[in-house]
Amino acid sequence: MSRHRVPFVLGAVVLCCLTALVAGVGVYLSEVQAAARDKMHQDVAERSRLAADVAGRALASSEANIRPLAEHAFAGPAAEVSGTLDEERAGMAAWAVVLRADGSLVAADPPAMTARASTLAASASFALAVTADRFTLGDVTVDPAGTSVNFFQPFQGSDGVRVLVMPVPVEQIAGALSGSLDVTASHAYVVDGQGNVIVSAGQEAVGQPMPPSPLTRAVSHTPKGIVGGDFYVSNPVPRSSWRVIIATPEAKLLAPLEATERAAWQLFAAFAAAILFLMIIGVVTMISLFRLAHARAHDALTGLPSRALFIDRTEAIIGEQRRQPTGPMAALFIDLDGFKPINDTYGHAVGDALLKAVARRLLESMRPGDYVSRFGGDEFLILCKGLRAESDAHAVAERIRQYVAEPFDIAGQQLHVGTSIGIALVDEHADDAKALIHNADLAMYQAKRNGKGRIEQFTSDMAGV
Numbered sequence: 001m002s003r004h005r006v007p008f009v010l011g012a013v014v015l016c017c018l019t020a021l022v023a024g025v026g027v028y029l030s031e032v033q034a035a036a037r038d039k040m041h042q043d044v045a046e047r048s049r050l051a052a053d054v055a056g057r058a059l060a061s062s063e064a065n066i067r068p069l070a071e072h073a074f075a076g077p078a079a080e081v082s083g084t085l086d087e088e089r090a091g092m093a094a095w096a097v098v099l100r101a102d103g104s105l106v107a108a109d110p111p112a113m114t115a116r117a118s119t120l121a122a123s124a125s126f127a128l129a130v131t132a133d134r135f136t137l138g139d140v141t142v143d144p145a146g147t148s149v150n151f152f153q154p155f156q157g158s159d160g161v162r163v164l165v166m167p168v169p170v171e172q173i174a175g176a177l178s179g180s181l182d183v184t185a186s187h188a189y190v191v192d193g194q195g196n197v198i199v200s201a202g203q204e205a206v207g208q209p210m211p212p213s214p215l216t217r218a219v220s221h222t223p224k225g226i227v228g229g230d231f232y233v234s235n236p237v238p239r240s241s242w243r244v245i246i247a248t249p250e251a252k253l254l255a256p257l258e259a260t261e262r263a264a265w266q267l268f269a270a271f272a273a274a275i276l277f278l279m280i281i282g283v284v285t286m287i288s289l290f291r292l293a294h295a296r297a298h299d300a301l302t303g304l305p306s307r308a309l310f311i312d313r314t315e316a317i318i319g320e321q322r323r324q325p326t327g328p329m330a331a332l333f334i335d336l337d338g339f340k341p342i343n344d345t346y347g348h349a350v351g352d353a354l355l356k357a358v359a360r361r362l363l364e365s366m367r368p369g370d371y372v373s374r375f376g377g378d379e380f381l382i383l384c385k386g387l388r389a390e391s392d393a394h395a396v397a398e399r400i401r402q403y404v405a406e407p408f409d410i411a412g413q414q415l416h417v418g419t420s421i422g423i424a425l426v427d428e429h430a431d432d433a434k435a436l437i438h439n440a441d442l443a444m445y446q447a448k449r450n451g452k453g454r455i456e457q458f459t460s461d462m463a464g465v
Contacts, residue, residue, distance in 0.1 A: 021267070022275050036260075040253055041231060045224060048188075048233040055190060056238030063135035063153065066463040070155040070164040073131060074098050077158060084209045085109040093166040094146075098353035101130050101154075102159040111346050120150065120165050123243060124193070129154045129163055137240040140196035140207050147207035149173050149198070170207040193222070193241030215247055226250055257426065281414040299374040301352055302359035305382075310373035314383055314433035316424060317371075321385070329385045329426045333363075333440035334400065336378040337418035337452045346413065353410045354417070365403040367396065381437065390425055398454045420447040424458040 003425050014259065044282040073088045074081045081098055086109045087098040095113045098106040103121030108114045120126060125138035131151035136149040148167035157160055190198040218227040223234040232247040297304055305313065314331070321329055336358065343351035359391050362372050362380060369407040384396055401419050408415045422443025430436040445461055447454040 019279070029188065038345040041224075044231060044248060044253065045233045045235075048244055050234045051188065051246070052235040052237045052244040055228070055242070055244060056240075057324065062151070064149070065133060066153045066164070067155050069365070070153055070162075071157075073352060074106070074162065074164060075155065075157045077091075082109070089166065093168070094148075095167065097159075097165045099158065099165065100157075101163070104427050106157070106162060117311050120275045123152075124373065125150065125152050126163060126165070128152075128200075129243075130161060133161070135239055137168075137173070137242065139192040139194050139241065142168065142207065149192070154294065170198060170294040174206050182367065187246070187378075189239065189245045191243055191245060200243060215245075217243055219243075302356050302374050304380075305371070305373040307375050310371070310375070310381055310383070311433045311437070313371055314436065317383065317385055318431070318436075321426065326386045328364070328387040328390050329383070329392070330387060330390070331424050331436045331440040332382040332397050332400070333375070333422040333424070333444040334380040334382065334421045335444050335448065336404075337420055339417050342415055346411070346415075350411050350413070350415075354408055354415055357408050357410065358404060358417070361403050362400065363398050370396075375437075381440070392424050393425070394457070395454060397423060401453070401455065415442065418453040420452050421455045422446055422447055422458065423455065429458070429460060429463070 006066055013070060022360045029434045031397075062345070069088070069417070072082050075432055085096050085107050089109060095110060097106075097117055097120055099105055099117060103118070103126070103195065105114060105117040108117055123138055125136045129136040133154050135154075136152045138152065141148055143152060147170045148164055149170055150167050153164045153166075155164065159379050172318040186294060190200075190209060190298060192198055195216065197208055197210060215227045215232055218225055219234050225232065229250055230247045231250045231253055232245060236243055236245050236246045249259055273324050298304065298309065300429060308348045319327070324413065333441065340349070342354060355374075359372075359374065359380070362382065366372055366382065367384070369386060371385075373381045373383075381402070382396075404417065404419050422445070424430055424436050424442045424443055426441035430439045439462075443456045443458040447456040450456065
């Protein structure tokens with residue numbers, strides 16, 4: 001890599017690093033804030049799970065009382081159960097039914113409940129009670145006796161597993177479960193499998209379906225999400241088909257984070273603005289340095305590489321040639337014949353325009369890979385690499401001589417200049433850039449002495465060796 005490019009490459013790397021730094025800080029800040037929001041949502045979900053567990057434990061405590069009672073009073077033969085069912089349920093419930101595990105009826109009181117026995121046996125709550133062998137509550141039931149919830153208590157009877165089914169008023173269940181919602185600190189419900197309200201922290205009517213709303217529809221499809229600006233979580237209540245639903249406004253939930261997030265983004269904006277300011281300064285500085293370096297390394301009039309840049313480039317190419325030879329390499333030293341009279345006659349403006357026109361023709365006449373420079377005044381240098389033979393340098397020089405000899409139309413004037421060209425090869429007489437240029441310069445002066453408009457190749461005699 002050229003030493004002239006190193007500062008710009010380093011500057012580009014620094015700018016890329018600063019850009020990556022700003023982007024990285026922004027991504028990190030976004031991830032931290034997203035994690036904080038997730039934590040708030042997780043807290044609500046944990047409160048919902050805790051509320052469901054509290055409700056489940058409240059139901060489980062009922063089993064400790066009801067199972068012993070059922071086994072004591074209703075475990076005997078069916079005839080005995082029918083006799084005791086009326087006595088035991090008195091003061092407890094409007095009706096009672098005892099079923100076998102296969103759903104067949106053991107006893108019903110009052111007898112009119114016999115017709116409902118098959119319906120009770122077909123319910124999901126009955127199946128859950130038999131399968132899990134635990135106290136289970138069903139969905140809300142509305143009948144002439146009132147709004148109630150049926151409980152299913154499995155126990156061991158004389159002919160196998162039996163299930164005691166009795167209704168419990170919804171108000172009684174609501175009173176037992178209301179404490180489970182105290183842990184939520186949010187608007188919450190306990191609903192049965194059909195969406196009927198068992199207990200509510202709001203104003204919803206107990207025993208009635210939840211009012212149709214986006215939340216009601218969303219809960220039926222997914223247990224957690226955001227709908228209508230509310231974040232909600234639904235968790236199943238153990239020992240039932242019920243669910244605890246918590247819904248809280250997303251804005252209210254995340255309000256404690258908003259001030260912190262605003263402050264964080266304000267700091268980030270200030271940080272990004274400072275980095276952007278530094279980047280702008282860096283870009284402006286790089287552009288200025290580039291222009292300055294380009295001006296120092298290139299001729300101000302023609303835009304061609306300067307003598308120093310030509311020497312630097314030639315040294316690099318000679319080094320590459322030593323490591324991996326690609327054929328003969330030569331330098332062509334070109335001096336314009338007849339330029340001074342034109343400059344003196346028509347003035348410096350015309351002379352400068354002519355030099356720029358000559359530079360363009362030299363660029364047009366070069367082979368791909370050749371390198372042209374303005375050495376100074378009306379002198380130019382061309383580096384030809386990858387020649388097939390040493391004689392090819394003469395062919396290139398001849399093409400240049402003929403190309404430049406064509407007339408130039410400058411400021412309405414037809415101007416003619418010639419060229420004297422000296423050729424020097426990279427060999428034992430010139431193994432570095434300065435020696436190569438010196439030898440080409442000597443050959444050019446030899447062409448001048450021999451009558452101008454000529455091409456001469458350096459020989460040791462020209463250096464007096």
